[in-house]
Amino acid sequence: MSELRRDPITGRWTIIDMQEGPAPEPPAETETQTPGVGPQHCPFCPGHENLTPPEIYAQRQAGSAPNAGGWDVRVVPNKFPALQIEGTLSRRGFGVLDQCTGIGAHEVIIETPNHTRQTEDFTVDELLKVLEAYKARSLDLRNDARLKYSLIFKNVGTAAGATLEHAHSQLIALPIVPKRVQEELNGAERYYDFRERCVFCDMLHQELQQDERIVCENHSFVAYCPFVSRFPFETWILPKIHNVDFDATPTEALRDLSRLLKEVLERLRAALNRPSYNFMIHTAPIDSRQRDTYHWHIELIPALTRIAGFEWGTGFYINPTPPEQAADRLRGAAID
């Protein structure tokens, strides 16, 4: 069981695993405890459905039974969840310190039955199924009144914190709007107060006009290395049409996203020789009044640099690769 604790100075929450027992040495990764398993023991491979908790959602071939083979995409609770859906959400304080029970959801989206195919190898239709699973889970969790925010993210490679190679992503739903999201919401609102326009729309428009940092685009989406990239080859994907919620994206636009995300991942793999990476879907909080000011998007970060004292001390970053160079290199990468 975990508990949420709130920093009395900055208001940042931390999830602390309160498990009793010997202190971990070295501390365990946060996701699962089975690093580098082959298909024989992989809990995400077909035939091993009993190694995961019972499925919450699946796209299955007609006639196949839940928690057995015959699925294309399968969503299960994380076996080692950071937060649990069972229990009562209660906040209490003692002195200056605040805590909250570790209520929330932590799900794993198993993207394919195939142990070795990576997300960029999927067909557009296959990746679309994954995006539809994201959307379906995200919409379903809106019904739980305790939850304030759903974050969908993907960790690939050891340097990016992944511990299983079988293609998967994760969803964590929180009883609190995260700090990072709140900062974006506040910033976007300040901009809107000043200019009565969405800052993301303005930024996107300027990036398209300036055309120095665009990686690729299609009818509904643009991928670019932002002017203020914190990391080498950081890439954002934004919908061209203003939209606050990822899960309000219609299927036709999701198909365009599938196409563009596949291309970005292929370009990254070709340009950087299979880097570890994280991507995060930044979307509005569940109960959102930011219809005009916020704009959902994907932030993708290859894990190429280390966070050190300067970054921890300032919250600023030092990026050795100008985004103009990164975009140029991604555009030039040879893909099929």
Next chain:
Amino acid sequence: MSELRRDPITGRWTIIDMQEGPAPEPPAETETQTPGVGPQHCPFCPGHENLTPPEIYAQRQAGSAPNAGGWDVRVVPNKFPALQIEGTLSRRGFGVLDQCTGIGAHEVIIETPNHTRQTEDFTVDELLKVLEAYKARSLDLRNDARLKYSLIFKNVGTAAGATLEHAHSQLIALPIVPKRVQEELNGAERYYDFRERCVFCDMLHQELQQDERIVCENHSFVAYCPFVSRFPFETWILPKIHNVDFDATPTEALRDLSRLLKEVLERLRAALNRPSYNFMIHTAPIDSRQRDTYHWHIELIPALTRIAGFEWGTGFYINPTPPEQAADRLRGAAID
């Protein structure tokens, strides 16, 4: 030459190295380019003073000449600086985007002439000399009206972003108050508005009273694993007497800090088998009006976990080790 770029949404600044040339592959670490050099080629060893830019400050034996041997602590500009002191500070915008010339200071504090002795091996007097160098440099940089903040930090070990093993720390002075510091200042001010007390003093008082997370203490300082530790074995050192500026610490208190910092580092080494770590001195901005609300302190983070999609997406952290367990283990570590 670098430039500072400001995120139009959150206001976060990033330092971007604008060096022309082939895109780095893999991107270089930010500090120096000579990993794992032995004493023969170490730019920080005595006799190699010509391998660094000319010294800015040194504690030297009587009669020794600048930029030659005979020093105990030596401060030089970073050979590969993130920011440069030469030039004019100019900010400009185009469209929604903002940038600023990469003006600032980036110095290296070489803590000892001895290639292999690590900070925790120093005598209290030797470590006091390092702390005095921090203070002297920090005070001197107050005279440059372009600078708003001085961050002193230390990276030890590859996992914490260090590239040279010879004991050293760094100072980066910025033309902007960093985001992370501004958040602390704002949070501390909100608390003061509400209670007319320093939140750090209140937190410290509660930690001492509760006595579950204290690692060690002496007359002037306390070391503890904070209630909201983001990372396993995160340890903060706070002065017991309210003080906003690190560089206003009198020598007698610095000696107590030297004693306590050495003990904390020894306990970390013993408990965790020489972990990589970062520490950062969080102090008030140079031109500060936060005399009553802010409280300088050291944050020390062993590099044991990885930052992944959840942390990037939320700004929250998942900590697998309760700080109560971490403090207990640090207190119990066998040191001389």
